[in-house]
Amino acid sequence: MEFTRLLKKGSRGEDVKAVQRALHCYPDGIFGEITEEAVKDWQELHGLGVDGIVGRLTWDSLFPASTSATNLKETKRRINRIVVHCTATEEGKDYTVDWIRRVHKKKGWSDIGYHYVIYRDGSLHEGRDINLVGTHARGYNTGSIGVVYVGGCPQGDTQKNKDTRTPEQKATLLRLLKDLRKMYPHAEIVGHKDLNATGCPSFDAKTEYKGL
Ligand SMILES: [Zn+2]
Numbered sequence: 651m652e653f654t655r656l657l658k659k660g661s662r663g664e665d666v667k668a669v670q671r672a673l674h675c676y677p678d679g680i681f682g683e684i685t686e687e688a689v690k691d692w693q694e695l696h697g698l699g700v701d702g703i704v705g706r707l708t709w710d711s712l713f714p715a716s717t718s719a720t721n722l723k724e725t726k727r728r729i730n731r732i733v734v735h736c737t738a739t740e741e742g743k744d745y746t747v748d749w750i751r752r753v754h755k756k757k758g759w760s761d762i763g764y765h766y767v768i769y770r771d772g773s774l775h776e777g778r779d780i781n782l783v784g785t786h787a788r789g790y791n792t793g794s795i796g797v798v799y800v801g802g803c804p805q806g807d808t809q810k811n812k813d814t815r816t817p818e819q820k821a822t823l824l825r826l827l828k829d830l831r832k833m834y835p836h837a838e839i840v841g842h843k844d845l846n847a848t849g850c851p852s853f854d855a856k857t858e859y860k861g862l
Pocket residue numbers: 734735736786842848850851
């Protein structure tokens with residue numbers, strides 16, 4: 651089911667029923683106090699703003715498989731691999747494409763190394779032009795697309811690995827990888843650590859996404 655409108659106390663309809671089913675409430679299609687309480691509990695559990703209103707973020711976290719990435723640019727480059735990364739930054743801290751771009755340019759690179767960046771709120775951002783080879787996995791940049799989520803390290807220690815993906819990041823990553831696999835059916839999804847000696851992206855991407 652696609653997100654079509656904000657749902658809150660007093661809303662009625664099939665989409666309210668879908669939310670109620672997802673939250674294990676009685677699906678009568680009427681957004682009342684009990685549904686509102688269940689939405690708030692869900693939001694608190696998933697690190698969302700607790701307002702009892704089902705907006706897009708809450709909807710996407712309830713129905714991650716229903717969302718579809720839009721406007722992904724196609725590339726003429728031959729893509730045989732999609733590589734998942736983390737920014738190796740601390741849990742709970744936000745970083746932008748511009749910030750990563752600055753860090754990478756300081757290393758002498760022409761631009762940000764990754765093609766797609768997923769922020770902690772689950773929003774998807776373009777990095778380097780998809781038509782250009784990235785700089786993200788030594789020896790494997792030609793023929794690959796680099797995808798990164800912001801995070802990957804515990805608070806206070808960027809030398810350690812930790813899967814810090816928020817539910818929103820997981821949902822967007824899954825959606826993006828599904829869409830990329832559709833565009834490049836022969837591309838293999840791997841984590842950076844499957845290619846180079848690194849802990850990045852702090853989880854086993856190859857196993858988690860092998861069914862896509
Ligand atoms: Zn990496």
